[in-house]
Amino acid sequence: MQFQTFSSPHTDRSSSVDKVMLQVILALLPGVLAMTWYFGPGVLINIVIATLSAVAFEALVLKLRKRPVMPTLHDLSAVVTAILFAIAVPPLLPWWLTVIGMAFAIIMVKQLYGGLGYNPFNPAMAAYVLLLISWPIPMTSWLPPAVLSTNPLDFMQIVSAIFTSSPPTGLEWDAITMATPLDGMRTNLDQGQMISEIFQSPVWGDFGGLGWEWVGNWFLMGGLWLIYKRTITWHIPLAFFAGLTGLAMITFLFDPESYPFALFHVFSGGAILGAFFIATDPVTACTTKKGQLIYGVAIGMLVYIIRTWGGYPDAVAFAVLLLNMAAPTIDYYTQPQVFGHGDNHG
Amino acid sequence: MYVESSKGKMRRLWGFHGGLHLPDNKRQSLQTDVTSATMPALLILPLRQHIGEAAIPLVKPGDRVLKGEKIADNTAPVCAPIHAPTSGIIRGIKEYPIPHPSGMNGPAIVLEVDGKEEWTDLPAPIKDFQNVDKSLLLQRVREAGIVGLGGATFPAAIKLKPGKAIKTLIINGAECEPFITCDDRLMQDAPDRVLNGVRILQHILGAEECLIGIEDNKPDAISILRSHLTDDDPIEIVRIPTLYPSGGEKQLIQILTGREVPSGGFPAQLGVICHNVATAAAIADAVLEGRPLISRLVTLTGEGLANPCNMEVPLGITAADLIEQAGGYTGKSSQLIMGGPMMGFNLSTDQVPVTKGSNCLLVPSEEEVPTAGPALACIRCGRCAEVCPVNLLPQQMYWYSRARELEKVQDYNLFDCIECGCCSHVCPSHIPLVHYFRFAKTESWAKEKEQKTADHAKKRHDFRVARLERLDAERKARLRKKKEDIGKKKPVKPAAKGEDAKKAAIEAAMKRAAAKKAARQSPPKNTDNLTPAQQKQVDAVDKHRAETTADQE
Numbered sequence A: 001m002q003f004q005t006f007s008s009p010h011t012d013r014s015s016s017v018d019k020v021m022l023q024v025i026l027a028l029l030p031g032v033l034a035m036t037w038y039f040g041p042g043v044l045i046n047i048v049i050a051t052l053s054a055v056a057f058e059a060l061v062l063k064l065r066k067r068p069v070m071p072t073l074h075d076l077s078a079v080v081t082a083i084l085f086a087i088a089v090p091p092l093l094p095w096w097l098t099v100i101g102m103a104f105a106i107i108m109v110k111q112l113y114g115g116l117g118y119n120p121f122n123p124a125m126a127a128y129v130l131l132l133i134s135w136p137i138p139m140t141s142w143l144p145p146a147v148l149s150t151n152p153l154d155f156m157q158i159v160s161a162i163f164t165s166s167p168p169t170g171l172e173w174d175a176i177t178m179a180t181p182l183d184g185m186r187t188n189l190d191q192g193q194m195i196s197e198i199f200q201s202p203v204w205g206d207f208g209g210l211g212w213e214w215v216g217n218w219f220l221m222g223g224l225w226l227i228y229k230r231t232i233t234w235h236i237p238l239a240f241f242a243g244l245t246g247l248a249m250i251t252f253l254f255d256p257e258s259y260p261f262a263l264f265h266v267f268s269g270g271a272i273l274g275a276f277f278i279a280t281d282p283v284t285a286c287t288t289k290k291g292q293l294i295y296g297v298a299i300g301m302l303v304y305i306i307r308t309w310g311g312y313p314d315a316v317a318f319a320v321l322l323l324n325m326a327a328p329t330i331d332y333y334t335q336p337q338v339f340g341h342g343d344n345h346g
Numbered sequence B: 001m002y003v004e005s006s007k008g009k010m011r012r013l014w015g016f017h018g019g020l021h022l023p024d025n026k027r028q029s030l031q032t033d034v035t036s037a038t039m040p041a042l043l044i045l046p047l048r049q050h051i052g053e054a055a056i057p058l059v060k061p062g063d064r065v066l067k068g069e070k071i072a073d074n075t076a077p078v079c080a081p082i083h084a085p086t087s088g089i090i091r092g093i094k095e096y097p098i099p100h101p102s103g104m105n106g107p108a109i110v111l112e113v114d115g116k117e118e119w120t121d122l123p124a125p126i127k128d129f130q131n132v133d134k135s136l137l138l139q140r141v142r143e144a145g146i147v148g149l150g151g152a153t154f155p156a157a158i159k160l161k162p163g164k165a166i167k168t169l170i171i172n173g174a175e176c177e178p179f180i181t182c183d184d185r186l187m188q189d190a191p192d193r194v195l196n197g198v199r200i201l202q203h204i205l206g207a208e209e210c211l212i213g214i215e216d217n218k219p220d221a222i223s224i225l226r227s228h229l230t231d232d233d234p235i236e237i238v239r240i241p242t243l244y245p246s247g248g249e250k251q252l253i254q255i256l257t258g259r260e261v262p263s264g265g266f267p268a269q270l271g272v273i274c275h276n277v278a279t280a281a282a283i284a285d286a287v288l289e290g291r292p293l294i295s296r297l298v299t300l301t302g303e304g305l306a307n308p309c310n311m312e313v314p315l316g317i318t319a320a321d322l323i324e325q326a327g328g329y330t331g332k333s334s335q336l337i338m339g340g341p342m343m344g345f346n347l348s349t350d351q352v353p354v355t356k357g358s359n360c361l362l363v364p365s366e367e368e369v370p371t372a373g374p375a376l377a378c379i380r381c382g383r384c385a386e387v388c389p390v391n392l393l394p395q396q397m398y399w400y401s402r403a404r405e406l407e408k409v410q411d412y413n414l415f416d417c418i419e420c421g422c423c424s425h426v427c428p429s430h431i432p433l434v435h436y437f438r439f440a441k442t443e444s445w446a447k448e449k450e451q452k453t454a455d456h457a458k459k460r461h462d463f464r465v466a467r468l469e470r471l472d473a474e475r476k477a478r479l480r481k482k483k484e485d486i487g488k489k490k491p492v493k494p495a496a497k498g499e500d501a502k503k504a505a506i507e508a509a510m511k512r513a514a515a516k517k518a519a520r521q522s523p524p525k526n527t528d529n530l531t532p533a534q535q536k537q538v539d540a541v542d543k544h545r546a547e548t549t550a551d552q553e
Helices: A017-039 A042-064 A069-073 A077-088 A095-113 A123-134 A136-140 A155-164 A181-190 A212-228 A235-254 A262-266 A271-278 A289-309 A316-333 B134-143 B182-189 B191-205 B219-227 B249-257 B277-289 B319-325 B383-387 B394-402 B406-411 B422-426 B433-486 B495-519 B532-543
Strands: B002-004 B010-012 B042-046 B070-073 B088-097 B105-113 B168-172 B209-215 B235-240 B272-276 B295-301 B309-314 B360-362
Touching (some): A017 A212, A042 A069, A042 A077, A077 A271, A123 A136, A271 A289, A289 A316, B002 B235, B134 B277, B168 B249, B182 B295, B191 B235, B191 B272, B249 B272, B272 B277, B309 B319, B319 B360, B383 B394, B394 B433, B406 B433, B433 B532
Antiparallel strands (some): B042 B105
């Protein structure tokens, strides 16, 4: 009898790229739902626009590159990029900005480098930075969380705002948008206010902005689930928080009235999302365990430095992109000691 | 972590990096008692059933041989003789499919079985092994054709002359590969043979401690072996956690002693020697009964087989004959694997014979071992590095193997890879990593061999250039001298000058050659000190280069 031959090992390989990506998507769900709860259906509309355009651009480029389209789309990596981008941008972002962002992420940042696995930069973050620099106003016009909203928008108003790029009839942008907690904190501090004064405002919850902190909490749940499922390891998130809170604690101890406490930084802006879902993107992160610790700490510290002394209220995207550049070098210098190469012979 | 060993001592265990918890699938083949295979009509005995030089036939077609008679041997230092597993007539020495991943053929002795089971005169049993000369025991082990039966097939006698003081003898009863149960069965059914073999091994090596490492998924084997120990046996039976590949020699040594075999080195450098339980049993047979290695225990398992079981089988029986005796194929069989799923290899035909190193024939169903899907791009997730028992960075090695940057792959310690398959198993992109590493290894060997040849040619070329330059200088010097002789009446330059020019030219030429030679001094190569098996692999690769389709991308 004749048989086919394959290379060893001959096992049931249960893990697959699409399963990994699907797990990331599932882990994002609680946070996405919380965002929708606080910031309205614009979040979901953004996700839909981003996903459709990301998939379309990916299919287009694959076709141009004469690569199999369906198997690659099936890996869901474009969907993950789309969701990460869509939840990082304001819920009323004009639709065409989302499309431009996805075109840049998928065509320039991902496919031109060779597609999944070859891109040195995180596509979602690169697109975010591109838009933030080019269109700063719409990219920073956040809605207030529903609990604080004085002019709650209905579904049709949101749809029309996104697709016409103008505020609902009878309202001004200023009337419906609000600074993010990080932005607000920054502005107030710049105006010379003390932190204890700033926290008198009703926009604050227990650790960060009202509503915002709960979104962070749900992303945290999702992130912990990913660690539990061993889709990611604890190294990058923990190192990220260590870097961020380490610097925050030093400055807080130095002057608690000018520098917010460490947990504020953790539960504000994109810190939690960044730590568990963005910095851990395997393609662009470090792969050695020691390297991942350095990578995480450096991102955390950069986030703090840019937030506190830089020109932007939040900095996860910048910090991640900067460390993306450093990742290969860090990997090179943090190779583990291979069995039999140490002095553990005697 | 500490466990209680059989001596009531607490023994510290160490871990190794990575490893995998795999579904062990051992139950299937443990349902029935061990049976002896019926002798088939023909036995195929490959001349190379061990690492080292192939044996040379001592018989010719038409000869009648008796059971246990030596039919092939070689005086080369690394070789093991081959014996007739039963009595019969030699029908030829032909090329036959042999158990090898490449599916190639090799020379084999074909023995037609006469069914009389007539034994040859066996050497006298050495019952009192503690009081005979050790060289006699070594000679007995060598003459019995015993090789490492865990699959490595290194001639056992050589590992018993380590040339270094041995403190610890480690007996490998881990059997970490899924599906395989022949060592488990052996320990349960023949504990005395195993322990006697261990005692002989310990006596020969003079090791003060002896540890039998068994994974904790074999509690019966552990307790049976323990109950057969005598009070004054210095043997400890150590239960180790089930974690693939704990049965790898280097991993088992690390688990039991906490020490790492140096890269490119041998366990003996640590004062440790490791043998498999089945090897120990075979040594007991050889010493205590004079019986050569002519049969072994083989696990037959998988949903593709009607009756999974363990069988004592004569060497040389074909997989087809064995599978028939195990009830035949069920129709669910999708592949035929010799060895376990992790490190075994596919056979393309069931006409391949069982050899000394064959511990398992696995006929899995598509559910047990699904056909691998197409490989996707690496997403650098690093799972491969997390599970690597050698702490390599497989994903980096893959990157460079794919680009054929062989020197870079070697910088990432390619040659420390034990090909255990953990990285391939966990890869979400289903990249056949181990396959790439095997390819990179054989390519590196081939390239270095090529380099060696090129270096040799260059050396000869440089020598020739130097010689021509010298001849030229000599000729010119002669010419000049002649001219001077002709114009003798003119004031002459001192004759020594021509002599000097000649000397200078020769010196310059030699200096150039030496400088070139020095520039080519290169570090030691992976093709120096190849084991004969690796050398053989290299040769096979050279030969079948056209068919080496490792990198199809």
